[in-house]
Amino acid sequence: MTPTTPTATADKTAPGPVPGLLKLPAHIARWATLAGATGVLLSTFLAWTWTAAFPGNLTVDLYPGGLQVLALTGALLTLLFALSAQGVRGLGWLTPGGKHSPVLLLALGTAATTLYSVAAIAQKLGGLVNLEPGGWIAGIASVVLLVGALGLPADTPGDAVRPPTSPHQRLLHSFKAPTPERGPVLPSWAEILIIAAVVGAGLEVFAYGISTPYGELFIGYLLTTGFALAAITRSGLNRRLSAVTARHRNVTVAAAFIAAFIFPLTQTSEAYATLGAYILIFATVALGLNVVVGLAGLLDLGYVAFLGVGAYAAALVSGSPYSTLDVQFPFWAAVLTGIGASLVFGVVIGAPTLRLRGDYLAIVTLGFGEIFRIAMQNMDGTSGPNVTNGPNGIPNIPDLEILGFNLGEEHTILGFELGRFSNYYLLMLIFTGIVVLVFRRSDQSRIGRAWVAIREDETAARAMGINAFRLKLMAFALGATLAGMAGTVQAHVTFTVTPTQYKFVEVVPPNSAFLLAAVILGGMGTVSGPLIGAALLYLIPEKLEFMAEYQLLLFGIALVLLMRFRPEGLVADRRKQLEFHDTGQLDVPKAGLTKAGV
Amino acid sequence: MNHMTTTSTTPATPGPAAGPGGTVLEATGVTMRFGGLTAVRGVDLTVDSGEIVGLIGPNGAGKTTFFNCLTGLYVPTEGTVKYRGTVLPHRSHLVTKAGVARTFQNIRLFANMTVLENVLVGRHTRTKEGLWSALLRGPGFRKAERESEERAMELLEFTGLDTKRDHLARNLAYGEQRKLEIARALASEPGLLLLDEPTAGMNPQETMATQELVRAIRRQGTAVLVIEHDMRFIFNMCDRVAVLVQGEKLVEGSPQVVQSDERVVAAYLGTPFEGEPGESEAAEVRAAEAREAGGTSSSGSGEGKKEGEGK
Ligand SMILES: Nc1ncnc2c1ncn2[C@@H]1O[C@H](COP(=O)(O)OP(=O)(O)O)[C@@H](O)[C@H]1O
Ligand SMILES: [Mg+2]
Numbered sequence: 091m092t093p094t095t096p097t098a099t100a101d102k103t104a105p106g107p108v109p110g111l112l113k114l115p116a117h118i119a120r121w122a123t124l125a126g127a128t129g130v131l132l133s134t135f136l137a138w139t140w141t142a143a144f145p146g147n148l149t150v151d152l153y154p155g156g157l158q159v160l161a162l163t164g165a166l167l168t169l170l171f172a173l174s175a176q177g178v179r180g181l182g183w184l185t186p187g188g189k190h191s192p193v194l195l196l197a198l199g200t201a202a203t204t205l206y207s208v209a210a211i212a213q214k215l216g217g218l219v220n221l222e223p224g225g226w227i228a229g230i231a232s233v234v235l236l237v238g239a240l241g242l243p244a245d246t247p248g249d250a251v252r253p254p255t256s257p258h259q260r261l262l263h264s265f266k267a268p269t270p271e272r273g274p275v276l277p278s279w280a281e282i283l284i285i286a287a288v289v290g291a292g293l294e295v296f297a298y299g300i301s302t303p304y305g306e307l308f309i310g311y312l313l314t315t316g317f318a319l320a321a322i323t324r325s326g327l328n329r330r331l332s333a334v335t336a337r338h339r340n341v342t343v344a345a346a347f348i349a350a351f352i353f354p355l356t357q358t359s360e361a362y363a364t365l366g367a368y369i370l371i372f373a374t375v376a377l378g379l380n381v382v383v384g385l386a387g388l389l390d391l392g393y394v395a396f397l398g399v400g401a402y403a404a405a406l407v408s409g410s411p412y413s414t415l416d417v418q419f420p421f422w423a424a425v426l427t428g429i430g431a432s433l434v435f436g437v438v439i440g441a442p443t444l445r446l447r448g449d450y451l452a453i454v455t456l457g458f459g460e461i462f463r464i465a466m467q468n469m470d471g472t473s474g475p476n477v478t479n480g481p482n483g484i485p486n487i488p489d490l491e492i493l494g495f496n497l498g499e500e501h502t503i504l505g506f507e508l509g510r511f512s513n514y515y516l517l518m519l520i521f522t523g524i525v526v527l528v529f530r531r532s533d534q535s536r537i538g539r540a541w542v543a544i545r546e547d548e549t550a551a552r553a554m555g556i557n558a559f560r561l562k563l564m565a566f567a568l569g570a571t572l573a574g575m576a577g578t579v580q581a582h583v584t585f586t587v588t589p590t591q592y593k594f595v596e597v598v599p600p601n602s603a604f605l606l607a608a609v610i611l612g613g614m615g616t617v618s619g620p621l622i623g624a625a626l627l628y629l630i631p632e633k634l635e636f637m638a639e640y641q642l643l644l645f646g647i648a649l650v651l652l653m654r655f656r657p658e659g660l661v662a663d664r665r666k667q668l669e670f671h672d673t674g675q676l677d678v679p680k681a682g683l684t685k686a687g688v
Numbered sequence: 689m690n691h692m693t694t695t696s697t698t699p700a701t702p703g704p705a706a707g708p709g710g711t712v713l714e715a716t717g718v719t720m721r722f723g724g725l726t727a728v729r730g731v732d733l734t735v736d737s738g739e740i741v742g743l744i745g746p747n748g749a750g751k752t753t754f755f756n757c758l759t760g761l762y763v764p765t766e767g768t769v770k771y772r773g774t775v776l777p778h779r780s781h782l783v784t785k786a787g788v789a790r791t792f793q794n795i796r797l798f799a800n801m802t803v804l805e806n807v808l809v810g811r812h813t814r815t816k817e818g819l820w821s822a823l824l825r826g827p828g829f830r831k832a833e834r835e836s837e838e839r840a841m842e843l844l845e846f847t848g849l850d851t852k853r854d855h856l857a858r859n860l861a862y863g864e865q866r867k868l869e870i871a872r873a874l875a876s877e878p879g880l881l882l883l884d885e886p887t888a889g890m891n892p893q894e895t896m897a898t899q900e901l902v903r904a905i906r907r908q909g910t911a912v913l914v915i916e917h918d919m920r921f922i923f924n925m926c927d928r929v930a931v932l933v934q935g936e937k938l939v940e941g942s943p944q945v946v947q948s949d950e951r952v953v954a955a956y957l958g959t960p961f962e963g964e965p966g967e968s969e970a971a972e973v974r975a976a977e978a979r980e981a982g983g984t985s986s987s988g989s990g991e992g993k994k995e996g997e998g999k
Contacts, residue, residue, distance in 0.1 A: 528823060535822030535829070536808070536815050536836070539801070543809045546798040553759060553792075555784035555813030555876055564819060 107243040108254055110194070111261040114241030123172050123193060123242065126235025130204055131165040133231055134158040136224025139211050144220075145304040148211070151224075157207040160310045161228065164200030167318060168235065171196055171325065187326020188267025190242040195265070195324060197239030199317025201232040203310045210306050240264075270326030273333060281334045285342050288331060293349040293356070299629065300369075301362045308633035343526075350519055354512035365632065367515040371580050372600045373624035374522045376608040377529055377617065378572030383606065384615035384663075385538060386565035387545025388444070389452040391594065392459020394602040396570040398592035399435045400428035400577020402466065405484040405587045406477075412484050414477050421490050425578045432574025433567055435462075440566035444559055447548065459594055459602055466589040483588030490517070490582050497582070514583045521579060525572050526617055532568070533615075541565055542615075597641055599628050607645070611652060613659030622660055710737045710772070712880045712911045713788070718757050718767035720750070720935075727753040729935040730767070733913075735880060740902065740912045742922040742943070745932035746956060751915045752793055754932065755882050759783050759790050772879065785813040789878035791869040793885045793915070799858035803849055806857050806868055807840040810875030840875060847871040847901060863894040870901065874910070881905060883914040887921055899925060923947065931955065 110119070138148040138158065146156020154162050174181035175189035185192060208229045212218045221229075244264040248254050254263040276284070295315060302308040322328050335342040354363050379393045407427050409418025419427060443454040470480025478484065489498025489510070497513040508516075532538050540561050543551040552558050581587050590596075595603040604627055612623025631641050652659075713735040720728040728750040735741045743751050757764040760780040769776045776783050789810075798806050815836055821829045844850040847867045852860060857868060866886055873881055886902070887895040895918060902912055902925060916922050922929055923943040930940040933955040939946055946952055 531823050531825060532819060535819075535833070536812060536817050537819050537822050539805055539809050540812055542801055542805075543798045546800055547796050549761065549780075550792065550796040550798065551809070552780040553761065553784060553790060553796075554810050554872065555781045556809070557781045568819065 108246075108248040108263050109260060110190075110240050110242050110244060110264045111257055112237060112241040114238075116241075116243050119238050119241030119243075120172070120176060122234055122238025123197060124169065124238075126231050126233075126238050127165045127168040127172060127197070127200065129231025130161055130200055130228055130235060131169065133204075133224050133228035134162040134165070136227065137222045138207070138225035138228060139215065139220050140222055141215065141220070144211050144214055146307060148207075148225075149222075156307055157203065157210075157310045160307070160314045161200060161204045161207065164196060164203055164314050164318070165235075167321070168193060168196040168200050168239075171321065184327065185325045186270035186273060186330060188245045188324040191245050191265050191267040192321035192325035194239045194242060195317050195321035197235050199314050199321070201236040201239075202313045202317065204228050204232040206310060206313060207306070214306075265324070267324040267326070270329055273330040275337075276334075278338070281338060282341055284331075284334055285338060285345055289342070289345040289349045292346075293353060296625070297353060297356050297362075300365055301357065301359070302633060305634050305636055308629070312630075347519070347523060350522075351516065354508060354515050355506045357512070360509040360511055363509060363511040363515055365629070367511045367518055367583055369625050369628045370515060370518040370522055371576055371583065372605075372608070372628050373621045374518065374525050374576045375573050375600050376605050376612070376620035376624040377522070377525050378569050378576065379605050380609050380614065380616075380620045381529055381532065381541075381572065382565055382569035383609055384620075385533060385545065386541040386562055388562060388566060389449075389455070389606075390566070390569070391452050391456035391602055391606065392439075392462070393455070393569070393573060393605055394592045394594075394600055395459040395462035396432045396436060396573035397577040397580065397600065398462055398466065398587070398589075399432040399570075400574030401581040401587045401591075402478060402484070402577075403428040403431040403574070404578035404581040405487050408484075408487045408581065410484055410487045412479060412482075412486055414479070418488075421492050425575060428574045428578035429571045432570045432577070435574075436567040436570025437563065440563045440570075444562040444566060456594060456602075459592075463589045463592050466592075478589075481589060483586050483591075484581075485586040487581055487585050487587070492517075511583075514579065518576075518579050518583070521575060524575070528568070528572065529617055537561065537564065595642075597631065597638070599624070599631075607649060609659075611649065611659055613661035613663060615663040616659075616661045619659050619661035619663075711735070712737050712739075712772060713758070713913065714770040714773075715754075715758060716768055716770075718754065718769065719765045720753050720757050720762055721765045727935050728757060728764070728932075731932070731935075731937050733930055733937070733940075735911050735913050737879075737911055738906065738909065739927045740906055740914065740925050742926035742929040743913060743915045743932060744917070744919075744922060744929060744946075745938075749932045750935040751932050752884055753935075755790060755884055755915065758882065759788060781813070784876050784878075787877075787879040788882065789873035789876045789880075790882035791866070791873050791884055791886060793888065795862075795865050795869055797857040797865055797868060797872070800856060802854050803844065803857055803860070803868055804837070804840055804853040806872050807843055807875045808836055810872035811836050811839065813876050843871045843874055846874075846904070848897070863890050863897075866890065866898070867901070870905075874905065878910055880911045880913065883912060883916075885915050885917065887916065887918050895921060 107116075112119075114122070134154040135152050137151050140149060142149055146158075148155055148158055170181060171184055172193045174184035175193055208221065208225055211220060211225060240261075242264070244260070244266065246263070246266045246268055248263060254260050275281075299308070299311050299315070302311055353366060357363050357366070375393070375397050378396075379390065382388050382390050382393070404424045404427065406413050406415045407417050407419040407424050439455070439458050443451055443458070446454060465474075466478045466483075467481055468474045469477040470482075473480070489496055491497070495501070495513075497517060498510050500507060500509050501513070502508070532541075540551065540556045543554065543556060544558050544561060548558055584591070593601050595601055599605070599608075605624075608623035608627050609620045610623075611619075611627065612621065613619025627645075631638065637644060711734050713733070715731060715733045718728055718731045718733075719726065731754060733741075733743075733754075743754070745751055753762065756762040757767075758769050758776070760776065760778045760783040763778040771783075771786050771788055774786070776786060776788070798809060801809070815832055817829050817832050821832075841850060841853070844853055847870060849860075849864060849867055849871060852864065857865065860868060866889075870881075870883070870886065883902070887898050890898065899921060902914070906912060914922075914926070926943055928940065929943050929946045931938045931946060931949075931952050938951055938955060939949045941949075
C-alpha cells in the first residue's frame with residue numbers, strides 16, 4: 091500500500107519521505123543545490139558591475155566586496171551544510187538535527203541576498219545592462235540553488251493520516267526538522283573554547299551589522315543572518331550549543347560581557363560607537379521593562395517616563411548652567427538621586443494603579459507617562475514653577491568625571507583610542523550588566539516565581555498566599571528604578587534632556603511603544619530577547635533611512651507578521667516555547683523544551 | 689525552615705490549639721448575597737482536627753461560593769469564619785498564610801510554569817526570602833531554595849508526580865493536573881485543606897488513587913473539607929457530611945444518617961414543588977449527571993471568571 095492511496099488512514103507503516111515544494115528526484119535536487127551554491131561562491135570572485143557608482147565596489151575580479159562578501163558567506167555555509175547533509179566525513183557535526191531544512195533556509199538566504207544585490211544594482215544604475223558577466227552568473231546560480239533546495243525531500247516523515255500534499259503544505263513541511271539526540275559531553279576546556287568561539291563570532295556578526303555603511307548592505311546583512319540563524323536552529327546546532335552553555339553558565343555570561351567590552355575597541359569610527367551607546371541605553375531600559383511586562387505580566391505603556399525621571403534628576407544635579415539647582419553631585423550620588431526619584435515616582439504611580447487589572451492598568455500607565463512629559467513641559471516658570479525649563483529642557487550637561495577619568499575626552503588605552511561615545515558605551519555596559527544580573531536573579535527566586543504566578547492566574551496566586559498587590563508594586567518599582575538608573579547615564583550621553591525625548595511613540599527609540607515592542611519582538615521573560623529586539627529596532631531605522639517615511643507603517647506590519655508566525659518573539663522563553671507551539675506531545679523532558687516546527 | 693509560622697501550621701507538628709478533637713474551622717452564619725440572589729444562607733459548619741468532612745448538594749447549591757467565603761475570595765455578606773479560634777481576614781493570601789489551603793473546581797494551575805515551580809509557588813507563605821535576598825544570593829537564600837525544592841519534591845513524590853517535575857503544568861493529563869493542584873495546596877503546609885470536587889472528570893482508578901491520597905493527607909494531620917459529587921467517595925471517606933441545598937444547610941451528620949435522610953433523597957432527586965412532573969424529571973437528570981460526570985458542568989464555569997472581583 092502506498093501512502094497516497096485514499097485508504098492511507100489504515101496504513102500503519104511509516105510513509106515515505108515527503109517531497110519538497112518542487113517534486114524533483116532527490117539526487118538531482120542535491121546536485122542542483124551543490125552546483126548552485128558553488129556557482130554563487132565562484133561568482134563573488136568576479137566583478138558584478140562595471141562602475142563603482144554602486145556602493146561597496148563590486149567591480150574588481152578576485153576581490154569580493156560589500157554585498158559579495160555576504161553572498162560568499164551564505165554560499166559557503168550552504169555548501170558546508172549541504173555536504174554535511176550528504177554525509178561527507180568530518181562535517182556530520184554541523185547537522186545533528188535537520189539535514190535538508192537548514193540547507194533550504196541557507197539557500198533561501200543566499201539566493202535572496204544575491205538576487206536582491208543584482209536587483210539593487212539594476213535598479214540603482216538603471217537596468218540589467220549594468221551587470222557584468224559575474225552578476226549574471228550570480229543571478230543564474232542562485233536560481234539553480236533555489237530550485238535545487240526547494241526540491242530537497244523533507245527531513246521529517248509526514249503525518250501518516252493526512253500527509254502534506256498541496257504545494258503550500260509541502261513547503262511548510264520542508265521547514266520542519268527533527269530534534270537532535272543529546273550531544274556528547276566534551277572536556278571542559280573544549281566546551282569553553284567552543285563558547286569563546288561562538289561569542290567571538292557573535293561579536294563579529296553584531297559589529298559587522300552595526301558598521302554597515304549603506305542601506306543595501308544592511309538589507310543583505312539582515313537577509314543573510316536572519317536565514318542563517320533559522321538554519322542553525324533547524325540543524326540542531328543551537329540545541330547542542332545551549333546544552334554546552336547551560337553547563338558553563340557563568341563562563342558564557344562572562345564571555346558575552348567581555349565581547350561587549352571589546353566591541354568599542356573593534357570600531358574604527360566613533361559614529362558606530364555612538365550607535366552602540368544608544369543601543370545599549372535602549373536595550374537596558376527594555377530589559378528593565380521586561381521585569382514588569384515579561385515576568386509580572388503588567389502592561390506598562392508609560393515606562394519611558396521612568397527613564398525621564400532618572401535623566402531629569404541626573405540633569406538637575408549635574409551642574410549644568412541651565413539646571414535650576416545649583417549643585418554638582420559626583421556621579422555615584424547622581425545615580426542614587428536618579429534611582430531614588432524614579433523609585434518614588436514608581437511607587438506613587440503604582441500604588442493606586444496596581445489595584446486595577448489588565449487593560450485598566452495599561453490605560454492608566456499610558457496616561458501617567460504623558461502626564462510626566464507634559465508636566466516637564468509646563469514647569470517652565472510661566473505655566474508652573476521653573477524647574478525644568480519647559481520645552482527647552484536642560485542643555486549643556488557636563489561630561490562625567492569618574493575617578494579623574496573624564497568621559498568626554500579621548501583616551502588611549504592599550505593602544506586603542508576610545509572616544510567620548512566609547513567611554514559612555516563602556517560605562518553603560520556596567521549598568522546593563524547590573525540590570526541583567528537583577529533580572530536573572532529575581533526571576534529565579536521566590537519573588538520571580540510569585541510574579542510569574544500572578545501573570546498566569548492572579549486569583550490562584552492569591553489563593554496560594556501571594557500578596558498580589560505587594561508583589562506587583564515591587565515589580566513596578568524595581569522596573570522604575572532600573573529605568574531611572576539608565577536615565578542618569580542617558581542624560582550625560584545626550585548632553586540635553588527635553589520632554590520630547592520621553593513620548594509614548596516617536597520615530598526614534600527609546601519611547602514607551604518601542605520599548606514594549608523590543609520586549610515583545612525579542613521575547614518576553616528572556617534576557618537576550620529584549621537586548622536583540624532593541625538592537626534590531628534601533629538599527630533598522632538608523633540604517634534604512636530611505637524608508638523613514640513609512641517606518642511606523644512597516645514597523646506595524648512587521649509586528650503583526652511576527653505575532654502571527656512567532657508569537658513568543660525571536661528568543662523563546664523556556665516556558666513560552668510550549669505555550670504557543672503545542673506539539674500535542676505530553677511527555678516533553680527538560681532537554682526537550684525547544685522550538686517545535688515552523 | 690524553623691519560622692514561627694511554620695511550626696504553628698505544619699501538619700506534622702500541630703500547634704497547641706489543635707489538640708486531638710480541637711476545632712480547626714468554625715463557620716457561623718455565613719451568608720453570601722449577589723444582588724437579589726442569596727447563594728449561601730446562614731450556614732454553620734465546623735471541622736475538627738483530623739476529620740474529613742464532606743459537603744454535598746446539587747449543582748448551584750452554593751458549595752463553591754461557600755468555599756470562596758471561607759478562603760477570602762468573597763467577603764461574606766454576613767457571618768464569621770474562624771480558624772483555630774481566630775477570625776480569618778477576607779484576604780485570600782492571609783487565609784492561606786493562616787493555614788487554610790484550597791483547590792479549585794475548574795483547575796487553576798499556573799499553566800506555563802513547570803510542575804515543580806507550581807509547587808514552589810505553593811510554598812510562598814512558608815518561605816521568607818525577599819527581593820534583596822534574591823539579588824544578593826547569600827548562603828541563607830541558597831539554603832532556603834534548596835529546602836523548598838526538597839520539600840516540593842517530597843510532595844511530588846507523595847502525589848506521584850515526581851517524574852513530571854520539569855513538565856509544564858498545562859501539558860499534564862487531567863487527573864495529574866488535579867493531583868498537582870492538591871500538591872500545590874499542600875505545599876503551604878495547611879492545617880485545613882479545602883478540596884472542590886477533586887475527582888471530577890476522573891476515571892474510577894484515578895478516583896481510587898485520589899481517595900488514597902486524601903486518606904494519606906489526613907494521616908499527616910491535615911483536616912479536609914471536600915465538595916464531591918461521587919457518593920461512593922463521600923461515604924467511604926467522610927467522618928461527617930453536610931448537605932447544602934439552595935444555599936442552606938439541610939442536614940449534617942454521619943454518612944449513614946445523611947444517606948437515609950428523606951429530605952436529602954428528596955433534594956437530590958428533586959421533589960415536585962407545585963406538583964410539576966416535568967421539573968422533577970429535569971432535576972433528577974441533573975443530579976444523575978452531576979453524580980457521574982462531576983464538576984465540569986456549566987454551573988462551575990461561571991464561577992471561575994468572577995472569583996477575582998470578589999474581593
Ligand atoms: N460571583 C457571583 N456572582 C453572581 N452569582 C454567583 C457568583 N458566584 C456564584 N454565583 C451563583 O451562586 C449560586 C451558587 O453557585 P456555586 O457556589 O458555584 O454552586 P455549586 O458549587 O454548589 O455548584 C449559583 O446560582 C451561581 O450562579
Ligand atoms: Mg461548585
